[in-house]
Amino acid sequence: MQVTICPERAIMEHVTSRWGVLVLQALSDGSSWRFSDLRRKLEVVSEKMLTQTLRTLERDGFVHREVKPVIPPHVEYTLTPLGKGAAGHLVALSSWIEANYPEVAQAQNRYDEA
Template sequence: MNTPSIPEVTNAESEADKTGEKMKIILNLARDLNQFCPVRDVVHRISDKWSLLSILALGTHGTLRFNQLKKEIGDVSQRMLTVTLRNLEEDGFISRKIYAEVPPRVEYKLTEMGQGLMEQTLQLADWANKQLPQIIASRNKFRNLR
């Protein structure tokens, strides 16, 4: 008896198909700017350097007070850090605990969702570090062509 052979789908092909489907969804959502696009919304919110640096600092050190976090990040202004922390808290990436003391003490830490974002950010940072020599070479080549 002759049975038809079923083509074997490799794991790489399966992953490529999944990635392709995800990209179609993202691009279709992004086409209509009047429609809400969750990817665009979240990336817009976390893509500034202060948000990512805040997430990484809290992920590295756990719970930090405002001035400790400001010192850890470096050249961020007090106002910018305040706005950043409010946005991250509003989106559920960090939690803020206020202690009724004089002066008031406020501590920030990552939520479970913030921890997940930090893990994704570390993957991006790892990729960027590995690609840095190639990126610098490409930039230099581009500048020399102008």
């Protein structure tokens, strides 16, 4: 497999970025999220990093941003159909890691004892 620097690799970096992974996984529950709720969910993310991550994912067409015309107005984020496709792969990887974690922990113990 050829690993080259190309636009596709940039998208791979957006999707697998630290906060990209967590935002896509959080939104993959299918509901719409307010900025403040997402920020609470992700715990240690700064406002600036979350804004930047959401903007990148919106630009890539993975996240839909909607301003709700209520008083006071607020913004809600959901996955687009395209975003559901990307998020599905992250959720699958995450489930795989959870299922195989005991084997990983064993490997870590062997490594640390060697």
